[in-house]
Amino acid sequence: MGMQIKIELLDGEYWWGGAVADGIRMPFGKQEFNRQLNPALTPNQANPILISNKGRFIWSEEPFDFAYTENLLEIENGKGDIQQGEGYRNLRDVYKVVQAKFFPSAGQLPEPLMFTSPQYNTWIELMYDQEEEKILEYAEAIVANGMPPGILMIDDNWQEDYGVWTFHSGRFKNPKKMVERLHQLGFKVMLWTCPFISPDSAVYRKLLAEDLLLKNEEGTPAIRQWWNGYSAILDLTNENAFAWYKQKLDYLVENYKIDGFKFDAGDPMYYKDSDISTVPTHANGHAEMFAKFGREYRLNEYRACWKMAGEPLGQRLCDKLHSWGENGLGSLIPNGLAQGLMGYAFTCPDMIGGGEYLNFLSNSENLDQELFVRYAQCSALFPMMQFSAAPWRVLDDEHFGYCLEAAKLHERFGNEILHLAKHAATTGEPIIRHMAYVFPEEGLEEVNDQFMLGDEILVAPVVKKGMTERSILFPSGTWQGDDGSMIQGPCQQLVHTPISRLPWYRRERNN
Known part of the structure; x- marks a missing residue:
C-alpha cells in the first residue's frame, strides 16, 4: 500500500x-x-x-x-x-x-492536415480485407462524392503478420503505385501498426534471440491475449527494440512514401506490473513507452496513452457504439472535454457513426441515419473528425448531404482550428474547452453537452434522438449564430435544430 x-x-x-x-x-x-x-x-x-x-x-x-x-x-x-x-x-x-x-508542451504540432481536413479510416468498409483495389475504390469514392480529401488510414491486416510490417503480397500487387495514386487524389496515407509480435514466426524467433521481447515474471516471453489472438510484445524500454521497430516503419516511409502511422493497442491492460523489461517499469509505463515511440512520426494517432499530455500526438477517443447513449454519441463531448483538461489537446472523436462495424453491414437493419448525421455534426468542430463507414453507401441522399455539409464545415474552419492547435502546441491549452474553463464565474461546471472551440466559438450539437430544438446555455456576451441570430447572454435559450443544423455561435468582440 x-x-x-x-x-x-x-x-x-x-x-x-x-x-x-x-x-x-x-x-x-x-x-x-x-x-x-x-x-x-x-x-x-x-x-x-x-x-x-x-x-x-x-x-x-x-x-x-x-x-x-x-x-x-x-x-x-x-x-x-x-x-x-x-x-x-x-x-x-x-x-x-x-x-x-x-506536462509542459513540447512546442511541436502533429501533422497540420489532421486538423484542416477530415480523416478516413478503411476499417468499417474493409474490415480484415484490406486490399489494394478496395482501398483505391474507397479513396476514389470519397473524392467522387464531393468529400474533401484528407488523411487516409489503412487499417489492420494490410501487413503480412503482427511484427512483419510489410505489405501482404497476396493483397497488394503494387503498393508503391497505390500510395502514389492516393497522394494524387489529395490524401496523406497512414498505416495501422501495434507493438505485438505473432509467436511461432521467424520475426518472433529473431527478436527472442536478441532479447527484445517483454518477459513475464518467470523470465519467459510474455504472451498476451488481445482482441486478435495471442501475441508477444516488444520491450520498448530496450533501445534496440525501439530501433528495430523504427527501422521497420522507416522502411515503409522511405520505400513506399507512407506519411504516418496509426498506433493501436499498447494499452496498460496488456502489460503487468510484474513484467520484466530492460528498464524496469509498471504496466502504465509500457503504454507510455509505446506513445513515446510515436513522437518519431509527425503523422500519428493513439487511442491509449499514459502521461503523454503536451506531446505532439493525435489522440482518438476509444471505439464507440452506434448508439445515442453514454457508450456512443453521448460520450463524445464529455470525454473530449476530459481529454483537454488532462492535457491531451490534439483530440479526435471516434469514427463517425461509431466504430462498431456490425451496424454498417449491407444487410443491417440497425442503422440510424439521424444518429449518423448527428455524429458527423458533433465531430465537425472538434479538432479532428474521422469517417470510416462510407456515408454515401449507408445513408440516403438527404442524410449523406448533411454529412457532406459537416465535412465541409470542418474544412471551412480548418485554419481557425489549426491556429488553436498551434496555440495548444506552445501553451498546452485545450482546443475544445469546457464551458467552465472559459467562463469560470458563470456556474457552467455541469454543462456536458456543449463546448467552446477556443474562447470565441460556442458549439451545441444535438446529441439526443428526435430533437428538433435544444436548450443552449449562453454565457455573458453577444453571440451571433450560424443562422444569423443574435443572442445576448447570459441566458438559456431554446433554439431550432432541424436535422440539417449544427448550432454554433461566435462571440462578438467589443471594439
Whole structure:
C-alpha cells in the first residue's frame, strides 16, 4: 500500500482528471465515484492529474487510485509521491499551472492536415480485407462524392503478420503505385501498426534471440491475449527494440512514401506490473513507452496513452457504439472535454457513426441515419473528425448531404482550428474547452453537452434522438449564430435544430 490522503471537498467544488473514459462521469464530487489508475485499465488516455474549479490539484509522477465519497476525495495505492496544490483562482488557472509544471508542451504540432481536413479510416468498409483495389475504390469514392480529401488510414491486416510490417503480397500487387495514386487524389496515407509480435514466426524467433521481447515474471516471453489472438510484445524500454521497430516503419516511409502511422493497442491492460523489461517499469509505463515511440512520426494517432499530455500526438477517443447513449454519441463531448483538461489537446472523436462495424453491414437493419448525421455534426468542430463507414453507401441522399455539409464545415474552419492547435502546441491549452474553463464565474461546471472551440466559438450539437430544438446555455456576451441570430447572454435559450443544423455561435468582440 502506498500513502493515503484524504481531502475534504469545498462547497461547490467540482473535479476533473484521471481517465478520459470517465468524462461522462465528470465533473466528480457530486456522486460517489472511484477509479483505479494503478494500472489504468480503460481503453483510452489517462493522466495522474486531478484539478478542481476551486483551484486545487493532485498530481503524481506515478499511478494512484482515487475515490470520491460524500464530501471527501481519497487518494490511495499511489506508487510515488502525491503532490497537492491550492490557492489558484479557477479551473483555467489551476490547469495552466499544473500543465506548465507537470506536462509542459513540447512546442511541436502533429501533422497540420489532421486538423484542416477530415480523416478516413478503411476499417468499417474493409474490415480484415484490406486490399489494394478496395482501398483505391474507397479513396476514389470519397473524392467522387464531393468529400474533401484528407488523411487516409489503412487499417489492420494490410501487413503480412503482427511484427512483419510489410505489405501482404497476396493483397497488394503494387503498393508503391497505390500510395502514389492516393497522394494524387489529395490524401496523406497512414498505416495501422501495434507493438505485438505473432509467436511461432521467424520475426518472433529473431527478436527472442536478441532479447527484445517483454518477459513475464518467470523470465519467459510474455504472451498476451488481445482482441486478435495471442501475441508477444516488444520491450520498448530496450533501445534496440525501439530501433528495430523504427527501422521497420522507416522502411515503409522511405520505400513506399507512407506519411504516418496509426498506433493501436499498447494499452496498460496488456502489460503487468510484474513484467520484466530492460528498464524496469509498471504496466502504465509500457503504454507510455509505446506513445513515446510515436513522437518519431509527425503523422500519428493513439487511442491509449499514459502521461503523454503536451506531446505532439493525435489522440482518438476509444471505439464507440452506434448508439445515442453514454457508450456512443453521448460520450463524445464529455470525454473530449476530459481529454483537454488532462492535457491531451490534439483530440479526435471516434469514427463517425461509431466504430462498431456490425451496424454498417449491407444487410443491417440497425442503422440510424439521424444518429449518423448527428455524429458527423458533433465531430465537425472538434479538432479532428474521422469517417470510416462510407456515408454515401449507408445513408440516403438527404442524410449523406448533411454529412457532406459537416465535412465541409470542418474544412471551412480548418485554419481557425489549426491556429488553436498551434496555440495548444506552445501553451498546452485545450482546443475544445469546457464551458467552465472559459467562463469560470458563470456556474457552467455541469454543462456536458456543449463546448467552446477556443474562447470565441460556442458549439451545441444535438446529441439526443428526435430533437428538433435544444436548450443552449449562453454565457455573458453577444453571440451571433450560424443562422444569423443574435443572442445576448447570459441566458438559456431554446433554439431550432432541424436535422440539417449544427448550432454554433461566435462571440462578438467589443471594439
